Amino acid sequence: DESEPEIVGVSNPHAGALAARLKPLGIDKGFADYREMLEKTRPDIVSIGPRTITHHHEMAMAAATSGAKGIYMEKPFCRTLAEADDIISACEKHNVRLALAHRNRYHPVLPTVAELVKAGRIGRLLEIRGRGKEDGRGGGLDLWVLGSHVLNTALIFTGPPVACSATLFQGKQPATPADVREGGEGVGPIAGDALHARFETESGVPIFFESVKQGGNAEVGFGLQLIGTKGTINLRMDQGVMAYFQEGNPFQPHPDPRAWQPISTGGIGVAEPLPDVPRQVTSHQLSVRDLLAAIRENRAPLCSAADGRLVLEMTMGVFASHVKGGARVALPLQERGQPLATWK
Numbered sequence: 001d002e003s004e005p006e007i008v009g010v011s012n013p014h015a016g017a018l019a020a021r022l023k024p025l026g027i028d029k030g031f032a033d034y035r036e037m038l039e040k041t042r043p044d045i046v047s048i049g050p051r052t053i054t055h056h057h058e059m060a061m062a063a064a065t066s067g068a069k070g071i072y073m074e075k076p077f078c079r080t081l082a083e084a085d086d087i088i089s090a091c092e093k094h095n096v097r098l099a100l101a102h103r104n105r106y107h108p109v110l111p112t113v114a115e116l117v118k119a120g121r122i123g124r125l126l127e128i129r130g131r132g133k134e135d136g137r138g139g140g141l142d143l144w145v146l147g148s149h150v151l152n153t154a155l156i157f158t159g160p161p162v163a164c165s166a167t168l169f170q171g172k173q174p175a176t177p178a179d180v181r182e183g184g185e186g187v188g189p190i191a192g193d194a195l196h197a198r199f200e201t202e203s204g205v206p207i208f209f210e211s212v213k214q215g216g217n218a219e220v221g222f223g224l225q226l227i228g229t230k231g232t233i234n235l236r237m238d239q240g241v242m243a244y245f246q247e248g249n250p251f252q253p254h255p256d257p258r259a260w261q262p263i264s265t266g267g268i269g270v271a272e273p274l275p276d277v278p279r280q281v282t283s284h285q286l287s288v289r290d291l292l293a294a295i296r297e298n299r300a301p302l303c304s305a306a307d308g309r310l311v312l313e314m315t316m317g318v319f320a321s322h323v324k325g326g327a328r329v330a331l332p333l334q335e336r337g338q339p340l341a342t343w344k
Helices: 017-026 034-041 054-064 079-092 109-118 139-147 147-157 277-283 286-296 305-323
Strands: 047-050 068-073 096-098 125-131 163-169 194-201 209-213 223-228 231-236 244-248 259-264
Touching: 034 147, 047 054, 054 286, 068 286, 079 096, 096 209, 096 286, 109 147, 109 223, 109 231, 109 244, 109 259, 125 147, 125 277, 139 147, 139 194, 139 209, 139 305, 147 209, 147 223, 147 244, 147 305, 163 305, 194 305, 244 277, 277 286
Parallel strands: 047 068, 068 096, 125 209
Antiparallel strands: 125 223, 163 194, 194 209, 223 231, 231 244, 244 259
8 A cells, every 4th residue: 555654643651742742643642651552553654753762672672563564763773782683583573664764864866876986986985984963962972863874874885884993082081981971862871072983894995983072063074975086975964965076086186176066866966856855855754655665565674673783783883992992893793782881
């Protein structure tokens, strides 16, 4: 059935917030307990919306075993790799398609960019460099919340990560166990106000991720660059125009200015032929439509639970490497908990 989904239930444990959502959604009655909602409404698709991830695991497990066909879930995915393993196993057992709300991953310009890279438009891809928003969350929380978008997008061009080496800093010194604190949004323990990470990937192309608290203009840094021998592609997270191309080797000085040219689904310097792309991306319309198609076609969504686990491997890899003094750690990690939780 390709008809638009119908909302059949809403759950929020906070009565005021629940009441405020019912009328705009056209729902007569909501539920304080999401388990009761799942039992009484038996939805085909469950949306898990809290940005605080404390209960993501238990909500996803309940949804996966409720008879639902699909789950659309806010990022970050969950708190630990053990939780991710549980969710993926439950979804596989019950044939549930889980899509993560890394909305930039569903942007229709990304296949165009991937084709440009494959065709050698930027020459040989040497490295990928990404940064978070670097606002007050700079460091570990930026990695969790905004870095998840950046890393998820970077993996399109490299394949899975195979190792990580990273260092967390508190001021100018490497973070110590005394610097570990509880992070916001339910992510668990974090440390430091800056981090510098390098990921080895299956393709051999390294991914670098940096985040420094109050490190610059938050709307400028949030994104990544694909750096090649003949040009650079700049990908901007959550922006109307997502992709830009600049001709030339970025390490070779040039006497003339090198212009950044926008990339659309039609190519470099071509006006966007698809209508209303930015709104459809930011409103999650494209990601939800992909989930519906994934259910019909019995395939993985563009940003699946397995993709979310790869990003979580990278996040935990940063902490695991730092705990070992910045040493290289192989991914996937053998330890499926939170490395900072037991660091002494």
